[in-house]
Amino acid sequence: MVTxxxxxxxxxxxxxxxxxxxxxxxxxxxxxxxxxxALAKFLNYKPNKLAVSLKSSKTNTIGVIIxxxxxHFFAKALYAIEMEASKQGYDIITCVSNEKFSKELDSLQLLxxxxxxxxIMSLAEETQVANDVxxxxxxxxxxxxxxxxxxxxxxxxxxKVIIDDFDAAYQxxxxxxxxxxxxxxxxxxxxxxxxxxxxxxxxxxxxxxxGNYKSEALVIAIKKEGSIEGRIEQxxxxxTSIDGIIAIDNITGVVALQKALxxxxxxxxxxxxxxxxxxxxxxxxxxxxxxxxxxxxDIGKASVELLINRLQNKTSRDTETKTIKTKLQLxxxxx
Amino acid sequence: MVTxxxxxxxxxxxxxxxxxxxxxxxxxxxxxxxxxxALAKFLNYKPNKLAVSLKSSKTNTIGVIIxxxxxHFFAKALYAIEMEASKQGYDIITCVSNEKFSKELDSLQLLxxxxxxxxIMSLAEETQVANDVxxxxxxxxxxxxxxxxxxxxxxxxxxKVIIDDFDAAYQxxxxxxxxxxxxxxxxxxxxxxxxxxxxxxxxxxxxxxxGNYKSEALVIAIKKEGSIEGRIEQxxxxxTSIDGIIAIDNITGVVALQKALxxxxxxxxxxxxxxxxxxxxxxxxxxxxxxxxxxxxDIGKASVELLINRLQNKTSRDTETKTIKTKLQLxxxxx
DNA sequence: CTGAAAGCGCTAACAC
DNA sequence: GTGTTAGCGCTTTCAG
Numbered sequence: 001m002v003t004x005x006x007x008x009x010x011x012x013x014x015x016x017x018x019x020x021x022x023x024x025x026x027x028x029x030x031x032x033x034x035x036x037x038a039l040a041k042f043l044n045y046k047p048n049k050l051a052v053s054l055k056s057s058k059t060n061t062i063g064v065i066i067x068x069x070x071x072h073f074f075a076k077a078l079y080a081i082e083m084e085a086s087k088q089g090y091d092i093i094t095c096v097s098n099e100k101f102s103k104e105l106d107s108l109q110l111l112x113x114x115x116x117x118x119x120i121m122s123l124a125e126e127t128q129v130a131n132d133v134x135x136x137x138x139x140x141x142x143x144x145x146x147x148x149x150x151x152x153x154x155x156x157x158x159x160k161v162i163i164d165d166f167d168a169a170y171q172x173x174x175x176x177x178x179x180x181x182x183x184x185x186x187x188x189x190x191x192x193x194x195x196x197x198x199x200x201x202x203x204x205x206x207x208x209x210x211g212n213y214k215s216e217a218l219v220i221a222i223k224k225e226g227s228i229e230g231r232i233e234q235x236x237x238x239x240t241s242i243d244g245i246i247a248i249d250n251i252t253g254v255v256a257l258q259k260a261l262x263x264x265x266x267x268x269x270x271x272x273x274x275x276x277x278x279x280x281x282x283x284x285x286x287x288x289x290x291x292x293x294x295x296x297x298d299i300g301k302a303s304v305e306l307l308i309n310r311l312q313n314k315t316s317r318d319t320e321t322k323t324i325k326t327k328l329q330l331x332x333x334x335x
Numbered sequence: 336m337v338t339x340x341x342x343x344x345x346x347x348x349x350x351x352x353x354x355x356x357x358x359x360x361x362x363x364x365x366x367x368x369x370x371x372x373a374l375a376k377f378l379n380y381k382p383n384k385l386a387v388s389l390k391s392s393k394t395n396t397i398g399v400i401i402x403x404x405x406x407h408f409f410a411k412a413l414y415a416i417e418m419e420a421s422k423q424g425y426d427i428i429t430c431v432s433n434e435k436f437s438k439e440l441d442s443l444q445l446l447x448x449x450x451x452x453x454x455i456m457s458l459a460e461e462t463q464v465a466n467d468v469x470x471x472x473x474x475x476x477x478x479x480x481x482x483x484x485x486x487x488x489x490x491x492x493x494x495k496v497i498i499d500d501f502d503a504a505y506q507x508x509x510x511x512x513x514x515x516x517x518x519x520x521x522x523x524x525x526x527x528x529x530x531x532x533x534x535x536x537x538x539x540x541x542x543x544x545x546g547n548y549k550s551e552a553l554v555i556a557i558k559k560e561g562s563i564e565g566r567i568e569q570x571x572x573x574x575t576s577i578d579g580i581i582a583i584d585n586i587t588g589v590v591a592l593q594k595a596l597x598x599x600x601x602x603x604x605x606x607x608x609x610x611x612x613x614x615x616x617x618x619x620x621x622x623x624x625x626x627x628x629x630x631x632x633d634i635g636k637a638s639v640e641l642l643i644n645r646l647q648n649k650t651s652r653d654t655e656t657k658t659i660k661t662k663l664q665l666x667x668x669x670x
Numbered sequence: 671c672t673g674a675a676a677g678c679g680c681t682a683a684c685a686c
Numbered sequence: 687g688t689g690t691t692a693g694c695g696c697t698t699t700c701a702g
Contacts, residue, residue: 001449001679003680005679005680014689014690016689017689023681027687032687050450053680054680054695055681059385069410069414078404079404082431091428094428095421113381113383258620283589284586284590284616284620285619338696340695350673352673358697362672364672367671382695382696386694387697389696390697391678
């Protein structure tokens with residue numbers, strides 16, 4: 001790597017002159033500036049980021065910790081975070097917690113040693129289940145800012161980006177009711193998560209408010225992975241009267257649709273389905289799944305904005321929670 | 336952040352003593368070592384990574400540049416890279432080129448300023464189409480090692496991890512021939528990429544070698560995104576004799592299956608389909624798609640191993656290309 | 671056994 | 687306009 005020192009030697013000037021010249025300091029003569037820049041360009045000089053960061057105590061790097069990169073929601077959020085960060089001149093260091101508390105803790109520890117200026121993260125499932133967030137608060141106490149998105153906790157006082165999960169499910173359920181559906185089931189494989197609980201409550205509330213709704217609420221909480229298909233087939237076998245489904249996670253909506261077709265339901269005549277899946281799965285289904293669109297790109301972008309804002313405004317304002325609007329996207333699986 | 340200096344002051348010893356004590360130097364008395372470590376632990380001391388890196392000229396960080404994180408193949412590769420790197424004590428900095436040459440170039444430039452020890456990357460589509468790899472070779476000339484995976488180039492002499500794309504498609508085609516299929520089409524939305532070309536050649540070769548195969552090869556190269564579904568529907572409408580499909584990219588296999596079902600093909604009686612999709616889409620189809628399994632996790636793992644090997648063995652051995660074996664996973668869409 | 675000092679590459683206050 | 691110096695936090699040689 002080319003260093004300032006090498007430039008200085010070749011030009012027979014001091015290191016500080018070179019440094020100032022490259023920053024267009026008006027202490028330096030235009031002539032010298034030009035010579036310095038010319039050589040720097042010629043030798044493809046790039047300031048050593050480590051040295052700059054060490055000196056300035058700013059890394060211009062954001063640590064991103066997501067629970068599961070194979071979940072398309074998080075992949076897309078990461079995509080948006082990377083885009084926006086890059087646009088604003090920040091690098092991102094990515095860690096995946098794999099839903100494990102211990103991995104989340106490790107990553108946080110590992111990066112809070114000067115590697116990053118702040119964090120953007122979504123809580124691991126284990127962390128949410130145990131509701132143990134000491135490690136997060138410890139980082140915040142070291143004055144390293146954190147933005148939480150999607151999976152958050154009341155026990156952490158920091159900037160957050162969420163969607164209105166309760167309302168999203170509430171509106172989706174209302175819509176099915178407005179279609180005249182009488183037996184609406186909710187399917188979830190994220191029953192343990194904050195967002196899962198909120199969405200379930202939204203569904204329950206909508207049913208409760210519906211005057212003429214006679215049946216019981218039916219919540220299908222699918223625990224361990226792999227049993228999704230079996231559980232949904234079982235649902236259709238044992239509950240032949242079902243005429244509406246709200247699937248509140250990323251994939252069960254698609255699976256439900258596929259199984260319903262297999263069981264010869266006419267969609268949407270016999271049965272409506274609304275999922276929370278991302279757009280990417282739409283090409284895999286026919287008819288297309290109606291969904292609650294979560295504007296994942298906006299979530300990622302807002303997270304970066306909140307963090308950078310916090311990093312750059314030393315005046316510590318109160319913490320802020322940004323709620324990204326959802327949108328009910330009606331497609332082929334609703335009337 | 337707690338620094339060595341602070342520890343030193345509190346203990347009334349010198350900075351160098353503290354540093355040595357924390358590294359268990361046998362120059363330091365057991366007693367001092369204990370005192371130092373106790374205080375370090377108490378104050379939650381963590382060595383500043385920037386300073387260590389600057390001093391040692393090693394960052395223990397790998398730059399990863401992938402073309403598209405929303406493509407499940409790359410998300411999974413990234414997942415594997417992160418896992419393995421983390422296990423070996425390396426962080427990863429992630430950049431997404433979004434298939435753009437310019438973004439790939441920027442990322443490379445940005446991180447080759449001391450931020451990372453080396454790169455793991457897969458070429459952007461634009462880079463492959465233009466076959467312009469000067470920027471990659473420039474980095475290599477600066478003695479920053481790069482491991483290429485999946486999308487590679489003959490014009491770059493470096494360590495690579497690939498699958499035998501030609502053979503994978505060749506074997507898949509052979510299998511359909513062995514089923515007695517007489518009209519086998521190939522579908523691809525990656526016709527511009529090195530891997531796409533190789534797979535297509537494998538298909539063509541298998542057909543050529545088949546003595547009793549009468550029909551023409553039929554390659555459906557789908558260019559721009561969005562038209563996949565239409566193009567496949569059209570295929571079924573205009574080619575009613577098709578009885579076998581090799582889909583060589585991530586998604587067209589699933590779409591072909593879905594459309595075939597819609598057109599009332601009996602699968603696999605009337606029509607066999609083999610895709611290159613990742614396992615994650617399997618839950619979306621019924622019957623389950625037969626695929627060429629690419630062992631994506633192994634690809635990521637091997638990439639990290641090659642890079643770290645290169646980083647740690649200063650003896651510059653010849654460049655190495657590792658070929659990860661594929662496996663034909665027969666499921667419900669083949670006989 | 672412990673400490674002083676140099677230096678990784680850079681910036682910036684302060685000379686000259 | 688240019689150079690000297692100190693220092694970011696750490697490691698490591700060399701002296702004591």
